[in-house]
Amino acid sequence: MxxxxxxxxxxxxxxxxxxxxxxxxxxxxxxxxxxxxxxxxxxxxxxxxxxxxxxxxxxxxxxxxxxxxxxxxxxxxxxxxxxxxxxxxxxxxxxxxxxxxxxxxxxxxxxxxxxxxxxxxxxxxxxxxxxxxxxxxxxxxxxxxxxxxxxxxxxxxxxxxxxxxxxxxxxxxxxxxxxxxxxxxxxxxxxxxxxxxxxxxxxxxxxxxxxxxxxxxxxxLPDAYAESPTSFNGVLSGMLxxxxxxxxxxxxxxxVGAARALNLGPGIFKFNYILAWLGAITIVVSTFIALLQNDAKQLLGWSAIGQGGYMILGIAFGTSLGLAGGIFHTLNHAVYIVLLFMSVGAVQYRTGGQRDLDSLGGLIKRMPVSFIGALLGISGLIGIPLTNGFVSKWLIYKTLILEGHPFLAFAALIGTWGCILYCYKFVHHIFLGQLPEKYKMVARAPFSMQLPMIILSLVILLFGILPGIPLKVINTIGTSFGFQSLNVTTWGIASETGTLNTINIFAAVVAACVIVWLIFKAGPKAVPVAQEDTYAAGAAIPKDRYHYTVDFYNPLYRMISPYFKDFIGGFCIKLAGWTQNVCHGIRQMYTGYIGHYVMYIVLFLALLIFVQLKWSLW
Amino acid sequence: MRIVEVILAPILALLIGMFFLGLARKIMARIHWRYGPPITQPVIDVIRLFSQKSVSHGNMFTLGVLFSLACSLVLILFLPMGKICPLSSSGGMLVILYVMLLAPFGIALSGGEAANPNASIGISRKLTLALGYEVPLLVILLAVMTHYKTLSIVNIVSMQQNTSWALTSLPLFLSGIAYILILPAILGIRPFEITQAAQEISSGPMVEYGGSFLALATIQHGLNLFIGIALFVNLFLGGAGNPPIFFLKMLVVFVLGLFINAALPRLRIEQAMRYLWRWPTLIAFIGMIIVLIIRR
Known part of the structure; x- marks a missing residue:
């Protein structure tokens, strides 16, 4: 073909x-x-x-x-x-x-x-x-x-x-x-x-x-992700x-090839070091900005910027492990971000385009498939073991630690820990918590939306439990760049400095879940109750009056919001404003009177004559 | 042999965790000049709770608790206790770090479905506090991994067995100090008992739990204590050659922690964050720079 x-x-x-x-x-x-x-x-x-x-x-x-x-x-x-x-x-x-x-x-x-x-x-x-x-x-x-x-x-x-x-x-x-x-x-x-x-x-x-x-x-990126149709977000955020x-x-x-490309530049200002530091800054700053967002799609947009930083960190050091991590993370990120956007899209489709996190809630009972998609999506995004994001992040962290760059590794790790906060915010504000009255009758997502979400959820688990399937392809890419081949097995990577074996983790988690489930089943059955039936320490809570998700991490917001703003975006908008003003000023020249234009020409000629007489340039 | 270890390790951890819970109540009572409940009281409570009625707010409410406890049990398998470490070669420190955050995440997902204002506040505080102590903790762990040039916790323990405890060795001394400063926050005891705060927000994320849910959450709490202390003992107090010495070291750390718990009042969340991101973080960063200088 x-x-x-x-x-x-x-x-x-x-x-x-x-x-x-x-x-x-x-x-x-x-x-x-x-x-x-x-x-x-x-x-x-x-x-x-x-x-x-x-x-x-x-x-x-x-x-x-x-x-x-x-x-x-x-x-x-x-x-x-x-x-x-x-x-x-x-x-x-x-x-x-x-x-x-x-x-x-x-x-x-x-x-x-x-x-x-x-x-x-x-x-x-x-x-x-x-x-x-x-x-x-x-x-x-x-x-x-x-x-x-x-x-x-x-x-x-x-x-x-x-x-x-x-x-x-x-x-x-x-x-x-x-x-x-x-x-x-x-x-x-x-x-x-x-x-x-x-x-x-x-x-x-x-x-x-x-x-x-x-x-x-x-x-x-944040505005483009937020404003484009959500069904296109998959293509835009995933691979484009x-x-x-x-x-x-x-x-x-x-x-250029690894031999020349790495260590290019003077002293510590090497090209790949600068690239790696830009990646690290991207991770930390965008993670904390994502935390402050209240719009589901803006939040995912900022998180996508941060995840891009991980990929750059992975490929910047030019070791087989890091390169594999960077390329694998590109694939993994594409899978879970598409899934997350689809989940948001399904919710938007059923709630009339609502994507404000503070207005949604409790949709787990109405849209279970979308919830499972969102849950697996954020698991991949955080990098919970047995989901795909874990393996690629593990490779990247390991490269950074073993190459002796603990500060970069710290940036990458803290990005993940901040990510937990906004991921929880994302899934909690949309699917958990109170179900507002107006969304009581929301229907499930149509099949054409459920099918891609189910497929992507399965892919997240598949690549998380058997990461060897994509890693073997990635290993071939690495060797074609002239890197040493990795010791890839179907369920992980073996090496002297720390082995990853996902099948052991998988077996342990399954066994533990089964045991806990059996213990739980042995007790008396829990009685399901309505969401209003909660214990509020004696205080009466009026129905549908308060929304507990508003300002969820308030003390943290107050601490970080002065420092984590999109200063560069603000600067660009200012720059656009200035340019507009300057252009507007210049436009005032075009008065439409022929006499003014003649005056411009005469003034310009006078300037030229003056310059010639004074400095005799020509 | 491995299978025996896999079965033995969680059971031991469970027993010690429950023992710690009982001991905590007894020691606190004695500090308060009370007699206190018998040391087996938490076990009796758990058995009683299992026979009581409970309510559920939905599937995630149930599965979150189960998931949280299962993750704590799995984590035990990655931590060396003396010579016992069934899953030593499956990813090392990074897996431990990640699995450690799953237990609170499971509780958060479960509590989130309850739609209770107190649970909401508690979860928000728990996740914020976790971000607060993870900043210094990650720096400390990276310093340890960079110093010993390995990601495997078993190797870290065996290197300390051959030389000296990390806490008493020069490059990691400051990191150890920083770890001690954040240990109460990791264990969730006063002055960092912000998440549960029974008098303020009725136990926070646990507020909707009753019956078997509360029993499982209590077991999880015990395991959490065990994991937090075991990690510290393994990383900075040299682990141990055999389980009894390991548990002895853990007991000493825990009792010292209880004294702090008894002496200090509860902080507000922003005070806690300011503390955690100031002194422990500063000390941890200095520790990491020392490690880097010595490595060069």
Missing amino acids: SLELLLIVAFGGALLSYLFGKICPQIRDPFAVISSVALAVMMAFLYGKTMESPFYFGFLGLPLILRTNMLAWFFAMAISILGALSVIFSWDYVKDRERTDFYYLMLLLANASMLGIVFAGDFVSFFVFWEIMSWSTFLLISYNRGRALGAGMKYIIMSIVGSVSMLIGMLSLYAIYGTLHIATLSKLVPSASSGYLLFLFILFGIAFAIKNALMPLHTW TRMGMYGFLLIIYVI
């Missing part, structure tokens, strides 16, 4: 869905689902293949090339599966909205362009697909209009800055080496001077750090943001 065919199916599926929507709307949704599922199935057959073929020669004499290897396949598989699940989830979610044809076109286009990015064998096609992705994402983020327009504008401005920076890097590569073919460049670039490599890293790094929302270039990670892997380990 050729790669051209895959991309034709991906892009063709997007365009045909749009056409079907215009001609015969009933078959549009099934067609979108079938085409994206078919794409995922085709992708599975590509496992383990390595190939490369040019598909177009006409662009400035440069061949446009598609290629695949383990790294590309790994990302492509995740993109196509999560994309297919998001399309299934969208079925009911966008059914009654306007411009659904447009929605499906952009959603499938974003998926297809991501596949294009990972299969691109040269930088021209990489850039073209990168731009298709940015623009289709921009249109979807601003799909809801209103506040979403501002969020989309923020996203596309930052995205363009990144693209321009990447374009300059590509042009310099072309000017020096005369080719943009990635495989050729990876042979030529490693012999370049250190200064030039740093220049490349900074230019490409800006583009990829913006996409991966690494601080201080994260400001687009992590195209930045793919880019980092490409530039650091494929093109």
